[in-house]
Structure formats: C-alpha cells, structure tokens
Amino acid sequence: MTHISRRGVLALGSAAAIARTARAEAGKRFVTANNSAYDTLDPHVVFDIGRIGSRLNMYDCLVRWVGNPPELKMWLADGIDIAPDGVTYTVSMKQGAKFHDGSPVTADDVVFSMERILAMKKGAFGLFKGVIDPGRTKAVDAHTVRFTLNKPYAVFNSTLSELWVVNSKLLREHDKSGDMGADWLARNEAGSGGFKLRRYDPAIGFQADRFEEHFAGFGKSNITSLEFRVVLETASRALGLQKGEFNTTDGYLPQDQIKRLRTVDSVQVMEADSLRTMYFIMHNSRPPLNDVNLRKALCYAFDYDGFINNILSGSVTRNAGIIPSNLWGAPKDLKGYTFNLAKAKEHLAMVKAPMRPLEIGVLAGFDQSEAAAQLLQAGAAKIGIDIKLTTEPWPLISGKLSDPEKTHDLVPLWRSAYYADPDNWTGYMFNSRNIGAGNTSFYKNAKFDELTDKALVLTKQEERQPLYEEASRILVDDAAGLFIYNTKWFGPFTRSVHDVRFCPIGDAQDIRWMSMV
Numbered sequence: 001m002t003h004i005s006r007r008g009v010l011a012l013g014s015a016a017a018i019a020r021t022a023r024a025e026a027g028k029r030f031v032t033a034n035n036s037a038y039d040t041l042d043p044h045v046v047f048d049i050g051r052i053g054s055r056l057n058m059y060d061c062l063v064r065w066v067g068n069p070p071e072l073k074m075w076l077a078d079g080i081d082i083a084p085d086g087v088t089y090t091v092s093m094k095q096g097a098k099f100h101d102g103s104p105v106t107a108d109d110v111v112f113s114m115e116r117i118l119a120m121k122k123g124a125f126g127l128f129k130g131v132i133d134p135g136r137t138k139a140v141d142a143h144t145v146r147f148t149l150n151k152p153y154a155v156f157n158s159t160l161s162e163l164w165v166v167n168s169k170l171l172r173e174h175d176k177s178g179d180m181g182a183d184w185l186a187r188n189e190a191g192s193g194g195f196k197l198r199r200y201d202p203a204i205g206f207q208a209d210r211f212e213e214h215f216a217g218f219g220k221s222n223i224t225s226l227e228f229r230v231v232l233e234t235a236s237r238a239l240g241l242q243k244g245e246f247n248t249t250d251g252y253l254p255q256d257q258i259k260r261l262r263t264v265d266s267v268q269v270m271e272a273d274s275l276r277t278m279y280f281i282m283h284n285s286r287p288p289l290n291d292v293n294l295r296k297a298l299c300y301a302f303d304y305d306g307f308i309n310n311i312l313s314g315s316v317t318r319n320a321g322i323i324p325s326n327l328w329g330a331p332k333d334l335k336g337y338t339f340n341l342a343k344a345k346e347h348l349a350m351v352k353a354p355m356r357p358l359e360i361g362v363l364a365g366f367d368q369s370e371a372a373a374q375l376l377q378a379g380a381a382k383i384g385i386d387i388k389l390t391t392e393p394w395p396l397i398s399g400k401l402s403d404p405e406k407t408h409d410l411v412p413l414w415r416s417a418y419y420a421d422p423d424n425w426t427g428y429m430f431n432s433r434n435i436g437a438g439n440t441s442f443y444k445n446a447k448f449d450e451l452t453d454k455a456l457v458l459t460k461q462e463e464r465q466p467l468y469e470e471a472s473r474i475l476v477d478d479a480a481g482l483f484i485y486n487t488k489w490f491g492p493f494t495r496s497v498h499d500v501r502f503c504p505i506g507d508a509q510d511i512r513w514m515s516m517v
Helices: 052-058 107-120 156-162 168-173 234-243 255-262 292-300 304-311 341-349 367-382 394-400 446-455 461-477
Strands: 028-034 063-066 071-074 077-082 088-093 137-141 144-148 195-201 205-210 223-230 267-282 358-363 387-392 410-416 481-494
Touching: 028 234, 052 195, 052 205, 052 223, 063 156, 071 077, 071 156, 088 107, 107 137, 107 144, 107 168, 195 223, 234 255, 234 481, 255 267, 255 481, 267 292, 267 367, 292 341, 292 481, 304 367, 304 481, 341 367, 358 367, 358 394, 367 387, 367 410, 387 394, 446 461, 461 481
Parallel strands: 028 223, 358 387, 358 410
Antiparallel strands: 063 071, 077 088, 088 144, 137 144, 195 205, 205 223, 267 410, 267 481
C-alpha cells in the first residue's frame, strides 16, 4: 500500500511516463465478446466491471489503476496535495488533454462531473455519498481543482479513479429539462479517452476509433479501432474466439471452456491472481431473511467444496469472508461456513418468522451464477427451504439492487476491485450509510459501522488493518452474505494479441496497452 503524507504532492507516478512512440504500421481492429449488455454509455450511471470497457476506453479520470497488484497512477492529474487536516485535496491537472471534440479538459469539467454524480445518485455515487457535498468541489483556475471533504477520508485518492470526467460544455448543450444531459449521454459519449465512439446499439454493443490526440499516447500499440460486442451465451463467446471472430472474451469462463480453449492453436490463455470474491447478496432487511438464523441456515446449506472442486475444477480458492484473502485486512484465521446440513437444520429451527419461498436472481450469461444458484437451491431443499430461480440480464438485476422492494432475496455474483483497499469490500458494501447506494444487502450493524467509519479517517495501514479484520469477522458472524471464493483470472486471447496488461481493476479491458500482429 502507498502511504500518503498529509502535506506534499502525492507521488503515484505519471501517465506522462508512457512513451509517445511513432504510430505503428498498419492499424488493427480489436473485438471483444462481452457477457454484459451495454444498455447505457453514461459513465455516471453504471458502476461495475462488466461494462467498464466503455468507461476505460472512452473516458479519463484524474487517476487510474494500472498493473497487478494494482498501482494508482496520475492520469489527468499531475499531482495531488493533501492539506494537514486531511480534508482539503488540491489537484493540479495536466495541460494539453483534450476531449474528443477538440476542446480542452479543464477543472470546470471535473467540478461538473462530481456535481453530476452527486445529483444523479447513480453509478459510483456511493463512493462519494456523505464524503463530499454538492458545491464543495471548486475550480481554482483552469487546471486546478479543489475538493473539500466533510471529514478525512483515507481512500479519497483511490476513489477518484471512478470520477469519470465528462465534457461539461457538451452536456449542457444537450441538457433536457435539467437532466444534465442524461438522456443524450445514455447513447452517446462526451469523453477524452483513448478511443472515440463511432457506433452504438444497446442490443449489439459499441464501436470506437482511436483518438490520436490523446494526451498519454499509445506506445507501440497498433490497435486503431475496437468493438465491444454483446454475446450473452458462454458457448457462443468461446466458439467465436476459436473461429477468430473475437480477439478475447471475459476472463472468467467456466473451466471446461478454458480447458477446451487451451487445446486450440490459435488461442492463448493468460493467467493472473485477481481480487474478485464471489458471494450471494442476501436481503438482510426483508423477512424472513432479516432473521440471522435463516441466513446462517443458508450458509450451511451451500456445498462449498463441491462447487469449488467439482464444478470449478479447483481453479479458485475458498474465501471465508468478503475481502480477498490475498489483500491486507482479510483475517488469516477467519473461520467461514462449511457444508453442514445438520447445522443448517439447527438454525432453521430457530427462525421465528413465517417462511415463504425465496427467490434467487440469476445473472443471464454467467454460468457460475446459475450453477451456484442451483447448488444452493438443492441444499436448501434438503432442509425444507423452497427457492425459485429467476434468470435476468445483469443490467436488469443491477437496476433493482438499490430498491429494497424490487430486488431479489439473493443474487450470486462477484465483488470486483474498483479500488485496491479493504473498504471496497466492506464499508462501501455493508456500512448502513451506503444503503441505497453500495449497500445492496440492506445490512445494518452499529459496531460494523463504527469500525469501517473509523478506518476511513486513519491513514496508516497498520492502524486500519485490525479494524477491517474485526469488521470481516462481524460480517461472517452475522451471515451478512454467503461468501464463497476468491478467483483467478484466465484471459483467453487470440495469439495475434500481445502486450496485454492485466489489472484486477478493469480485468484487462483497457485496450490502449495492447498490440496485434
């Protein structure tokens, strides 16, 4: 972890270090088969890895995560000065960065972007909710922006990687009845990123061409156009890769597909340790799941070893809590649940609320989501709990997660890394102040809130670590979710693709680094 001084420019590297080399020979077209539909291109509406490709390639932030383990780099920012009070952040910006329409990227655009996120209350809003209020982001001059937080917030620099900067002038021109350009931006883009939108169809995906004037340059990359194509069926994505119709697809295919692709001469499979835990969201506030004994019964009714060793061929590791075990803050001695139907029945017998059939929302196009749901359904049936499965595309499921009435009782999915800090998996997801934003479990625990709030005002990792370890134990004791594993990334690419840079924050969807033969 990078330790941050209270005064002085934060030295986290510079995008200027990326060499500006001569344009590579013939331009290449790169095609990705994506298992999440691009129902919108608005970077302030969505906050997930499944659709991060549009944000990473068409937009820029003040900072960006690069590499594995993830390292925070200066991007549109040149430096960040933190006042001794830990509340005032002054960011000096690079000069020369341009939006795709040729206009300069300025501090006014950063201010507009922050105000837009706070006003829309969507996307990454949960990262900034209660941290900074509307009107407290100011442009000091054309290339200096100042954030005045409500209180010290240890991960503020890290969360700036989700403050996607939009062209304020362009969005004001497309404002419709005070929507800050939302209707227009859902199907267009107003970014400064390495690629400029050429075509968009929510049923098909998007195509973009390289923005040659991008401030960071492209190194030796010769990819001049890209396409993110929506292909929900896993078998279709794998087959298209074998045929050369796609250059890559998601790095979390079922192991039977990975094994098959390893035998294909035209395909290479890359591997990397990741920061991505699989778990079931549980609706902690809606009966009967508001009873901890029912949640514990479900945790004991899931066959972890069968799922990991048989269905996933041992390609992942058991993760007893929500924080990835290879990240600081995850307790090394954490005891999770095991498959134990006798224990499950004991806890079910203690449930006082009337039982009803439970519903699991299954992600369409994600085979593991379906397999996990079926396994829990089978285990629950053995102890007398009726569960039905409803399969829906991710945009539909994610659109319900913040609504306590519409969301499903349980949803098996993954918590990816958006910033490499334990808060990404704890405070953001389970602190009660984030209910309606990041806390989609509708979980409340006063002690947990106290620990995760305190961890955000401290700056030293050795002081924060025990707080997250205790918070992790509370989540397990409360069965706040059903925690399963930490994953490994298996990235399948055609052999024509080189120079892939995997980062757990983005899952190698930042195309600017790659080259092709």
